[in-house]
Amino acid sequence: MGRAPCCDKTKVKRGPWSPEEDSTLIRFIETHGTAGNWIALPQKAGLKRCGKSCRLRWLNYLRPNIKHGNFTKDEDEIICTLYTQMGSRWSLIASNLPGRTDNDVKNYWNTKLKKKLLAGKVISLTTTNNYVNSNKFPEKSCHRTNPHDLLDSSISAPPSSSTYGHHHHNHLHFSSFSSQPQMISSSPPPFPILTDHMGYGSSSSTVVNNTHEISLMSSDPNHQYFSHHDHVSEFSTNLKNSSSSIFTSSQEGGSSSVSVSADNSTSLAMENNNNSLSADGSAVHEDLQGGILMDFSFGIGGPIYNEFINSSSGIWFQDQKAISHEEAGLSYCYYPNLGDDQSSSYADIKQEQGLFNQSVINQY
DNA sequence: AAAAGGCTCAACCGCTCTCCC
């Protein structure tokens, strides 16, 4: 048995507010305040509205100093950071953004920011960030949301038995696809980590007519998209000649990717905020030693893609821990010939898994 | 030009929390 409704739904107006209703509500509240009783307010104000509707209209639209639209990059970062810290607690998140309402932040997240995140265009997430006033954030009801909750996920490609500390051969075993995410290690990787705390973007590398193409998207508004065909062959050579190198995109919230052509040559794409300087990887791989391709931190990263075998997989790192796609909240594939249909992508990957293991892992 | 599909966001719903008697 449910709770009694707050008002008679048949006797109150619903739907969009008219300018007249808005001005009536504004005038009343400016004169009398809410008196701490929204339920009684509409009758006193002469509005044929539910008290909850009045409250919502005032808080989300009519009260002074409300900002709408045009979220700034800083606001993006705050929202994303707080979301990872506390989950969808929109009112708390909004309380850290002057002039923003919980409804606005929620809508912005659901319609735009989540997509930006998927595209790798947002985020500088730092574990030390603490925008939250702890007084407003009672531990009692605190729930943290794992990044994988950020996004719908239907593919999991957990690198199940691999360890990333093996320096001689790369034991990236994608032994089975499981619906359960599997942590492959919880220890920090035993090698240097380059970190670009400013960078966030995305990258992809594909093979077209047996030629590697690398594309990058930068957070730099002047270099939103660029490609680095010129560096590919040189870098591919470096990659092939390195029997035990770690290739890291080394950025926070950025990404890296690899492509493998039919002749088993490879190319690597990386993104960070320094755009072209490290886009071909040359600036970041020289000092590193190890055995696998990876991406650190929160970003979309580490996908390994081979269009000839129609597969995609990879390893993600978050807070220097190896995690699966699903744990990273990134278990999707938007690669052209996998399509946006996540379920079919999963089927494709699953079907081609064995071939994928052979062709790709042998590169490292 | 029209239809279909996608997107946005204000508004609603129903639940939990908090306060007060």
Next chain:
DNA sequence: AGGGAGAGCGGTTGAGCCTTT
């Protein structure tokens, strides 16, 4: 301590606008 009522919150909806075909 228990219960009722209002406030607050997050999830969801759907009308209207925009874009694509």
